[in-house]
Amino acid sequence: MSSTKLYLYTRFERFWHWAQAALIIALLVTGFEIHGSFVLLGFGSAVTVHNFCAWTWLVLYAFIVFWILTTGEWRHYVPTFVKMFEVMQYYASGIFKGEPHPVPKSERIKHNPLQRITYLGIVSVLVPFQIVTGFMYYLYNDWAAFGWAFTLSTIAILHTIGAFAMLVFSIVHIYMTTTGHHPFSHIKAMFTGYEELEPEK
Known part of the structure; x- marks a missing residue:
């Protein structure tokens, strides 16, 4: 059996991946503290850190x-349903039987159909949703000047729902990183840039 390494993740891609991971964790921790789930930094400090991370x-x-639009990387996020069922079936049962991945990584195919639609949804729906509800939360004292008739509790609930969605995605994403041919092979790839493909039998 032989394995192949492909350089799939550029330095900037790896940088923004880990930077986003750190910011998401910081935003979740401070956000839940702001909502009174626990006390870690104190309410005032939690708000300050949360706002700083949000702007960052x-x-x-x-x-x-x-970067995605100007480098051509957007091609890796175009949704496709080709082999979507096979990928879902693989993660539901095939992976536990040692079956090969139905859509192996390559320079042309960096993400499988399930990853594509998930990442596109995160980038184009969930993140903008959090940005909009976060801005509305941040500008609460100016609502009267803008003529907004929302209630603070409504915006808080919507922003919290988005936070829970991001938390669920993060947990699933962390689990999925362990599904390579080695538990840490995908994580290693996001440090080195090189994805080690499954050995050819």
Whole structure:
């Protein structure tokens, strides 16, 4: 059996991946503290850190979108249903039987159909949803001047729902990183840039 390494993740891609991971964790921790789930930094400090991380992520998000659009990386996020059922079946049962992945990684196919539709949903729906509800939360004292008739509790609930969605995605994403031919092979790839493909039998 032989294995092949492919350079799939550029330095910037790896940078924004880990930067986003750190920001998401910080935002989740401080966000849940703001909601009174626990006490770690204190309410005031939690709000300050949360706002700083939110602005930082907004700037990073703008750079990520610009990079994806200008480098041609957007092609890896175009939804496709080709072999979607096979991929779902693989993660539901095939992976536990040692079956090969139905859509192996390559320079042309960095993400499988399930990853594509998930990542596209995160980038185009969930993150913008959190940005909009977060801004509305942040500008609460100016609502009267804008003529907004929302209630703070409504925006808080919507923003929290988005946070839970991001938490669920993060947990599933972490689990999925362990599904390579070695438990840490996918994580290693996001440090080195090289994805080690499954050995050819």
